[in-house]
Amino acid sequence: MPQIIHEQPEHAEQIEPLLDRCFGPDRFKKTAYKVRENTTPLPELSFVTVEGDKLLATIRYWPIVIGNVTPALLLGPIAVEPDLQGKGIGVGLMRETLKVAKELGHHLIVLVGDPEYYSQFGFENAADHGFKMPGPVDERRLLVKECKPGALDNVSGLITGKPFELAPSGRVATEVETEEVIAELAAFAPPADA
Numbered sequence: 001m002p003q004i005i006h007e008q009p010e011h012a013e014q015i016e017p018l019l020d021r022c023f024g025p026d027r028f029k030k031t032a033y034k035v036r037e038n039t040t041p042l043p044e045l046s047f048v049t050v051e052g053d054k055l056l057a058t059i060r061y062w063p064i065v066i067g068n069v070t071p072a073l074l075l076g077p078i079a080v081e082p083d084l085q086g087k088g089i090g091v092g093l094m095r096e097t098l099k100v101a102k103e104l105g106h107h108l109i110v111l112v113g114d115p116e117y118y119s120q121f122g123f124e125n126a127a128d129h130g131f132k133m134p135g136p137v138d139e140r141r142l143l144v145k146e147c148k149p150g151a152l153d154n155v156s157g158l159i160t161g162k163p164f165e166l167a168p169s170g171r172v173a174t175e176v177e178t179e180e181v182i183a184e185l186a187a188f189a190p191p192a193d194a
């Protein structure tokens with residue numbers, strides 16, 4: 001019976017080949033990869049579907065900023081083992097992880113994908129809202145979902161990866177800066193079941 005669980009370090013060796021099988025070696029040239037360059041996926045929102053030791057699917061979410069001010073998530077990639085596609089694994093992974101993202105308080109989720117598939121989860125066109133990617137993208141496939149009603153109001157602009165901010169080097173961090181870093185690390189801590 002397939003199970004959805006948090007991604008663990010040992011899953012990495014199965015995830016990369018799965019992504020190669022689903023998207024091919026040119027996947028790194030996609031604009032979505034450019035957005036992800038300076039950031040890392042959120043551990044609390046990185047999930048895999050497994051059956052025993054076998055990895056069947058992966059999904060990750062990345063912290064981004066829209067128009068320099070609005071925090072959001074970039075969903076992707078999601079990939080299901082090619083032999084097992086069309087059996088509901090993708091829908092299950094989407095539904096469960098979108099629920100967790102909402103519970104964690106995220107308001108907006110962006111992705112690049114087929115609207116015919118993602119509209120069932122509440123995704124709509126993001127280019128219509130003035131969202132832009134930092135490189136070429138088929139605007140029809142740039143999608144966004146509100147996890148909280150009104151979250152899209154007055155939000156538009158360039159989508160950028162949100163880098164983990166470090167205090168400038170060469171001096172001791174102030175007490176306030178230290179507390180901010182500790183709070184940020186606490187927000188990144190995986191839930192107890194991870």
Ligand SMILES: CC(C)(COP(=O)(O)OP(=O)(O)OC[C@H]1O[C@@H](n2cnc3c(N)ncnc32)[C@H](O)[C@@H]1OP(=O)(O)O)[C@@H](O)C(=O)NCCC(=O)NCCS
Pocket residue numbers: 022023076077078079080081084085086087088089090091092112113114116117
């Ligand atoms: C897209 C993907 C994640 C969907 O997962 P899945 O487990 O195959 O899909 P599910 O079984 O949950 O859902 C299947 C349904 O979605 C439809 N569907 C799947 N991919 C679709 C697409 N790209 N566009 C439109 N509909 C699609 C199927 O036709 C099927 O419809 P039906 O139930 O009416 O027959 C998976 O097919 C995959 O990994 N594809 C290759 C990688 C990819 O394209 N990832 C998404 C890019 S971000």
